[in-house]
Amino acid sequence: MILGATTQLAFSALFRNKMRSLLTMLGIVIGVGAVIMMQMMGRGATAYVGESISGLGSNMLFVMPGITKGMNTATQGVPLFTAGDIDSIRREAHDVALVTAAGGRPMRAIHGSNNRTTNAGGVTPEYAEIREWGVSSGRFITAEDDRQGSLVCVVGQTIVDDLWNGQSPLGQDLRLKDLTCRVVGVMEAKGSTFGTDTDDVAFLPYSTFAHRVMGSDRIGFIIASAVSPDRIDDASEEITRVLLRRRHILPGDDADFTVRDPREILSLLQSVTGMLTTLLAGVAAVSLVVGGIGIMNIMLVSVTERTREIGVRLAIGARSVDILTQFLVEATTLSAVGGVMGIGLGLGGGWAVAHGLKIPFVVPGLAAPIAFGVSVLVGIVFGVFPARKASKLNPLAALRFE
Amino acid sequence: MGSSTDKARSPQDPRTLTPSPSPTRGEGSGESFAPPLPLRERGLGGEGSQVAEGSHAASLLELHNVAKTYGEGDAAVRALDGVSLAIHPGELLAITGPSGSGKSTTMSILGCLELPSEGEYRIEGFPVHELAPDVLAALRNARFGFVFQQFNLLARTPAIENVAMPLVYAGVGARERLRRAAEALAAVGLAGREYALTNQLSGGQQQRVAIARAIVNDPEVILADEPTGNLDSKMGAEVMQLITRLNRDRGITVLMVTHDANCAAYAPRQVVVKDGKIVSDERRAGSGAAA
Numbered sequence: 001m002i003l004g005a006t007t008q009l010a011f012s013a014l015f016r017n018k019m020r021s022l023l024t025m026l027g028i029v030i031g032v033g034a035v036i037m038m039q040m041m042g043r044g045a046t047a048y049v050g051e052s053i054s055g056l057g058s059n060m061l062f063v064m065p066g067i068t069k070g071m072n073t074a075t076q077g078v079p080l081f082t083a084g085d086i087d088s089i090r091r092e093a094h095d096v097a098l099v100t101a102a103g104g105r106p107m108r109a110i111h112g113s114n115n116r117t118t119n120a121g122g123v124t125p126e127y128a129e130i131r132e133w134g135v136s137s138g139r140f141i142t143a144e145d146d147r148q149g150s151l152v153c154v155v156g157q158t159i160v161d162d163l164w165n166g167q168s169p170l171g172q173d174l175r176l177k178d179l180t181c182r183v184v185g186v187m188e189a190k191g192s193t194f195g196t197d198t199d200d201v202a203f204l205p206y207s208t209f210a211h212r213v214m215g216s217d218r219i220g221f222i223i224a225s226a227v228s229p230d231r232i233d234d235a236s237e238e239i240t241r242v243l244l245r246r247r248h249i250l251p252g253d254d255a256d257f258t259v260r261d262p263r264e265i266l267s268l269l270q271s272v273t274g275m276l277t278t279l280l281a282g283v284a285a286v287s288l289v290v291g292g293i294g295i296m297n298i299m300l301v302s303v304t305e306r307t308r309e310i311g312v313r314l315a316i317g318a319r320s321v322d323i324l325t326q327f328l329v330e331a332t333t334l335s336a337v338g339g340v341m342g343i344g345l346g347l348g349g350g351w352a353v354a355h356g357l358k359i360p361f362v363v364p365g366l367a368a369p370i371a372f373g374v375s376v377l378v379g380i381v382f383g384v385f386p387a388r389k390a391s392k393l394n395p396l397a398a399l400r401f402e
Numbered sequence: 403m404g405s406s407t408d409k410a411r412s413p414q415d416p417r418t419l420t421p422s423p424s425p426t427r428g429e430g431s432g433e434s435f436a437p438p439l440p441l442r443e444r445g446l447g448g449e450g451s452q453v454a455e456g457s458h459a460a461s462l463l464e465l466h467n468v469a470k471t472y473g474e475g476d477a478a479v480r481a482l483d484g485v486s487l488a489i490h491p492g493e494l495l496a497i498t499g500p501s502g503s504g505k506s507t508t509m510s511i512l513g514c515l516e517l518p519s520e521g522e523y524r525i526e527g528f529p530v531h532e533l534a535p536d537v538l539a540a541l542r543n544a545r546f547g548f549v550f551q552q553f554n555l556l557a558r559t560p561a562i563e564n565v566a567m568p569l570v571y572a573g574v575g576a577r578e579r580l581r582r583a584a585e586a587l588a589a590v591g592l593a594g595r596e597y598a599l600t601n602q603l604s605g606g607q608q609q610r611v612a613i614a615r616a617i618v619n620d621p622e623v624i625l626a627d628e629p630t631g632n633l634d635s636k637m638g639a640e641v642m643q644l645i646t647r648l649n650r651d652r653g654i655t656v657l658m659v660t661h662d663a664n665c666a667a668y669a670p671r672q673v674v675v676k677d678g679k680i681v682s683d684e685r686r687a688g689s690g691a692a693a
Contacts, residue, residue: 004576005570005576006570008576009570012559012563016556016557016558016559308552308554309554309556311554312548312550312554312567313567313571314539315513315515315542315548316542316543316547316548316567316568316571316615316619317539317540317542317543317544317568317571317572317619318539318543318571319535319536319539319540319571320535320536320539321536322571394516395515395516396510396515396516399515399550399554
């Protein structure tokens with residue numbers, strides 16, 4: 001009963017100083033809000049990376065020229081691949097299901113009076129299979145196109161939206177720099193990955209791309225798929241073995257090409273976002289501590305300011321534990337209410353950010369109750385000192401305090 | 403008049419004889435609160451005489467050779483030096499004296515706000531001077547009401563909340579607190595102002611709220627420290643009349659510290675303290691007069 005009455009006292013004391021209480025809570029509000037928001041953004045980013053992984057195709061490998069040291073790839077003076085490399089891989093690597101040459105470069109795409117810079121890519125029919133990416137209308141590049149070096153292209157949704165204002169481009173001409181080709185298909189819309197618009201693309205037959213754009217038979221990079229997802233590592237090893245031999249790399253020397261499983265990169269990215277989440281939440285937690293110190297500060301001021309009140313309470317029969325409880329409840333109420341407001345702020349902010357960055361909105365399940373618990377704890381921890389100070393006052397000295 | 407007021411507080415007043423339950427402090431305070439000291443159980447007067455000793459049989463509060471020293475060593479100040487004083491139930495007593503004389507210290511010791519350094523303080527013959535702080539708190543809550551010069555009300559708070567404050571620490575339930583607080587406010591003539599904020603009240607009204615707070619727990623003793631010190635003479639007179647009336651009608655023992663002669667004139671018994679000693683203790687017949 002005393003605790004109930006004390007809680008009531010604490011509330012009315014806080015209500016008497018609304019502005020001050022609000023400002024005191026602000027530290028906790030911001031702290032909890034930041035923790036929640038960071039959690040949500042981190043989880044949103046992780047979920048986003050996960051979605052991107054599943055959008056890549058289930059068992060794809062990239063082979064790029066260049067010496068990889070750590071995260072850097074040096075391409076200077078490294079020969080590109082040849083058609084013979086691809087043939088050898090197709091023949092010798094049994095865990096590889098499909099293999100294809102691919103190349104790409106940014107080019108100006110023009111239709112009528114509209115134009116934009118897009119990624120022009122040279123691909124073979126296998127590309128669509130490996131990426132598990134089909135057309136929404138028309139057809140993809142065929143083997144026939146590749147053999148003949150036809151002037152046809154398949155465009156992504158962004159090109160359609162931007163150059164054709166969403167109208168069907170099938171059968172019409174698209175100019176890529178000084179190369180004019182007929183649009184035969186539109187790729188399914190995939191959205192963007194890591195801020196790169198996957199749909200901002202125009203595919204040409206590989207041979208057309210090699211001869212008319214690059215002016216060389218050399219192959220920019222190789223894309224392959226494993227026969228099944230669990231054979232990706234074997235496929236990667238086989239490709240490496242074939243290319244080492246064909247490129248005359250002696251045992252013990254560094255390979256001048258790199259076989260990459262993009263999912264590895266993504267899972268690395270995922271662990272990075274996870275780490276970043278923890279880190280940011282940690283930084284945010286520091287602000288929670290700062291908020292706690294703010295509460296302690298104000299409670300100390302409050303104790304000094306209300307010394308006479310404490311004196312009166314002690315005189316009329318409050319025990320020191322009653323005073324301790326009152327101030328502790330006040331501090332805890334401040335931090336708990338601040339915590340609730342912070343959770344609201346964090347959810348709102350997290351939603352806004354997720355909306356703005358177009359990443360998934362993930363409701364932080366445990367983060368909210370934990371943040372609330374922590375803010376209550378902060379109130380108790382930082383409230384104890386001022387409350388003890390108040391409860392240790394001598395009634396007479398407190399009454400005479402000026 | 404002194405002895406007749408003693409009687410006024412005796413058998414006719416059932417309140418003091420009915421053994422009311424000891425002021426338990428609600429469930430939350432179960433710790434060792436088991437003092438042998440009677441907070442209310444023991445009656446006054448005749449029954450009390452069995453406990454009390456010697457010639458001060460009917461004393462309610464009794465200081466015996468009390469000294470109080472503040473500080474230590476060379477800095478020590480002897481605020482009280484061998485004060486003996488017996489106060490009987492129902493008395494209205496003014497302690498006067500120049501500032502620094504020790505009158506406030508006397509009052510604090512009588513109000514159990516501090517303990518004597520030497521000597522004995524007994525309430526109804528029971529020694530108080532060695533009780534633990536929490537027991538003293540309970541004792542103050544149950545038997546004393548305090549009125550201060552500065553009113554000491556909670557700022558910007560409804561009068562009724564201020565008045566109900568002692569009941570919180572007596573473990574009284576919320577509804578009962580409000581009922582009794584409203585009653586006490588009515589008794590000091592502030593019915594209808596229950597929810598006025600303290601800063602909306604005049605000085606005299608604030609002091610009356612403070613008096614309501616002092617009587618809400620039905621105390622036997624009111625300790626008033628310069629109750630009119632912050633009031634103009636008209637409001638001061640009103641407050642003094644109220645205090646006198648509480649003393650007369652309810653038989654509450656009133657001790658006040660004052661250096662205001664007008665204020666002291668209301669008291670039939672005047673104790674003058676000087677340099678830590680009682681230099682005079684006079685009873686004037688037919689007092690309460692100035693009213």
